[in-house]
Amino acid sequence: MNEERRLRYLRAKPIALAALDLAEAEREPYVVACCRGDEDMRDEVRWMLEAAEATVGCASLPRLAAATDVVGSLISAAGSSGYHILRRLGEGGGGVVYLAERTLGEGTPDELRQRVAIKFLHTGGISGCEPLRRFTEERRILATLNHPNIAHLIDGGTTSDGRSFLALEYVQGERIDRWCERHELPLRERVALFLKVCAAVHYAHQHLVIHRDLKPGNILVTDEGEPKLLDFGIARLLDHVGGVAATQTQTDMRSLTLAYASPEQLHGRPLGTGADVWSLGVVLYQLVCGLRPFGDSDEASPMSLTQAIDTGKLLPPSKRLRKSGATSLWHEVPADIDAIVMKALRRDPCERYAGVDALAADLQRYLAARPVRARQGAAWYHLRLFVRRHAVGASAAALVLALLVSFAVQRMQQMRRLELERDKTAAIAGFLQNLFENADPTHAHGSQVTVREVLDRGAATLMSQRDIPAPVRVSLLLSMGRSYNQLGLGGQAIPPLQEARKLQASYDADVLERGQVLAALGRAYSTVINLSAAIPLDQEAMKLLAQAPGDHADEILRVRINLLYNELGGSNETAASIAHEVRQVLAQLDARRQPDRELHLQAEAVLAMAQGAMDDDAGAIASARQALHEAQRLYVQDDPALVYYRFVLALVSMRQDPAGSVQLFRRAIADYDRQVGSVGPGMSGLLTYFGVALHQLGSLPDARDALERSAKLAQSFAHESPDFQLYTLTGLARVYMDMGRSADAAALLQPQLAQLERRARDGSPWARENRANALVVLGEAALVHDDAASAMRNFSAALAQMGTSGPRELPDAWGRTLAGLGEAALLDGHPGQAAQWLAQLTDFNRASKAAPASRGVADAARLDARLRQARSGTGRAAATATGQASATPPRESCRGPAPAAAAVDSSSTPCHDAPLMVAEQATAGTGAKH
């Protein structure tokens, strides 16, 4: 630091400090006078004044790396993909933005180069497990925003040197205001363009995401004339990264663009969709008259601008235009537009449009020359009560609640049309108030109440709150259920959704809403791996959605994919017919101009599993790779969704590349553990199928560890997902058997017999198969202990359970049962009977074209040998040999078409939490091919 700068700092400081004590207006003249024409000095003082007054941003030191130029460098995330930084795009929204290129699948034939906008955040890296999870959770919600007019969040996390970054879809376009000016767009077309913006914002609101920083700079128009919204929800995400710093400095303003900020934003109050309505109002104002309502000329300083937004006079666009004397394309702004803009710009959020859809609807009415609502006066302003009551600090919780409030308000409007009594309004207000009180940060850990916590509280309260009218409760319960599903918490979603379903019976609920509740419920059951419960729900939901007025094609398709997935494991549909149907779905999607990418890759994954179940390994692997490839483009790098697609690939590649598959499994489990946590159905599902796969590979101790861990987890949600628990236990028992621990295997399954039978009686093929397999294990365990009677009983029960379809559907269990019955008869001293069973087994082996090295053939050979020995008088030795033989596992002992235990989330987030499927089915026939 040179002496000159040093002296300047020292001399500037007293001037700056003195100036700070002066009134705002007196400062500049004072500074100018003090500096006596020394421009450098004046700049230094001004810089100090700015720094001293800065209540925004920069709570921390700049990270050195971010301060240096990174152009040309290669950034790699903690995960795998790397970004090549091309050039600096600009700064804003909490960080510096660079244009970068990402290469996917480098060196492979389908190498893909993708241009992205990388934003480095002005914050420290995210440290600690909890903040990371919260950040991931928030980002996951953002990543579910999948709309043609919203720039997609592609990736994010922490670079290997510890900087936080986000990668967003790179949009080449021009700011909406400039684009409109350059094209001299007529008013009606501007409104039409703006409506597209509204649709995107409304879409995000429905996904519980508000933008908070809408401004022309964040709305670009592409060459094709399509608007694209940037930075959706980033402001909220930054709250989470900001963590400690944000709460310490009590500022949430960061990089807020004041001219577009709503009054509630300026005051740091909890924000709802109303904040975005306001900002859209400002943008619309600007689009229709070319001037901003605030901050265009008179209010240059932040202080005066804040005052203007808060209390200043707001002229309607038409008057503003006239007053400014600007020459405009139009002679005047129509009164309807004036009214609409002014309604969006009410200072009290409750007096604004209740939602962006309402604003859009009014603009549509204007275009259709129908009377606009904004001019009909305000009928429901007393609802301001809602927002007034939540004086809790701005947090994630408040945000979610504010969104729920706006749902409730919209719902109230509908209800008013139905002329419901007034006191019901008070009931909702009471409910919301309650939520806010419970969201008191001092009760939770710090001020960072998570979305999850709010949902938990909200759901609990709503379940018991009887004084809120049923239709309102239903819409709130549905929103909560969907949010749970989005977070992969199907188990939590079930009770509120069941309650909603029950409530709907009490009033005349419309078809669409009924379909939506069922669809959400079906998905919730899928995520906890209860396929037989999910299937009828999906079917019913599809029927209802198809009946509902309006176009719900995507929604129906989503349910249909989920249904196919469930059917793969929980029904009698053949894999071939499911594959055929999935191909139809894919063709349907491909035929669209802008297919929903998430639906596409979900369908691709189902196809992979169906192909795996059909023994089409090459096809299955290709489809699974394609799905993973698409998923990597769609989801952020540490999104748990990717775990699921990796898992699918692992399953279908087991036969061709067992070692690689086990590696994929391990990675999926580690990722899942880090991102989501090691409890719940998701982890349990991963572990069970991993364990089954390891068993097939012959790594018994590893298989045992995985399955034991999973069995422990599965117990906690056995109520929601009984078949999955039984499947896990049976799998574990089989491993025990192969390890020679037949007593443990029997002890594990014996207590489950009653439950196995209950499930099998009215359950799915999966449940019937679980019972058959369990009985076979018990029979084989009895043989080891020379208990001929018990063996006979269990094998006979297994035979009866499988019935006539056994040889076709459960060849493995069938063959083992025949062999077991033969051994039992021999042990019991009935060589004649044993010979009959042997004959049946030999016939079966021949009919099923069993390979010479397969388990069935080996069993037959062994039984034959022992039978001969027995007949030649060495029965006892043979019986001993039986025991030894049973204890030595043939590698293909798992061969058998277990059902697909699939749990895909085919709604907006695909099954992060229960990434399961047809382990056995996909790998069926392993033995035969070895």
Added chain:
Amino acid sequence: MNDTVEVTRLLRDAQAGDPVALNEALRQMYDALHGIARAQLGNEQMERTLSATALVNEAYLKVFGGTQAPDWANRRHLLGVAARAMREVLVDSARRRNAAKRPREADRLQITEISMELSDGVDYSALVECLDMLATLDRRQADIVAMRFFMGMSAEQIAMALEISTSTVQREWRLARAWLQRELAG
């Protein structure tokens, strides 16, 4: 040297400008801080984050004995030493971590109140250099930065310790922060 009277005398001398006494006081505080931090971080069962205030308090107790947390308002002379020692500990740990080819999680020192300011990406030698420079330029600002960065003290605590108003602390803090940012951005 664990005699409390002795340490107090040391600190008084250090405050009066005796470099040997200052070094000795620093060394003791440093050893105490380092020892406690190591012990805590080495314990696998423990959370791997520490509170800066708790750390300093504990070190104080270790060096000066007694059972009471220090009352900084009456122990101003100690503050500078403690903050400086804390800074050495942090910088030391960060350097080690940055120098390691493959930093181990166990080497990571996370201090709750200040982790946001001092995260892994910061160039510590540059930071220390800037802070030293600031100290020659404006002693009070540098003290405020040290207390805030390295001891996690709140504006109110700093105000009390330095006997100035909270708003002055905040103003000085912002100026200092802006200055550091400018210098670091170079």
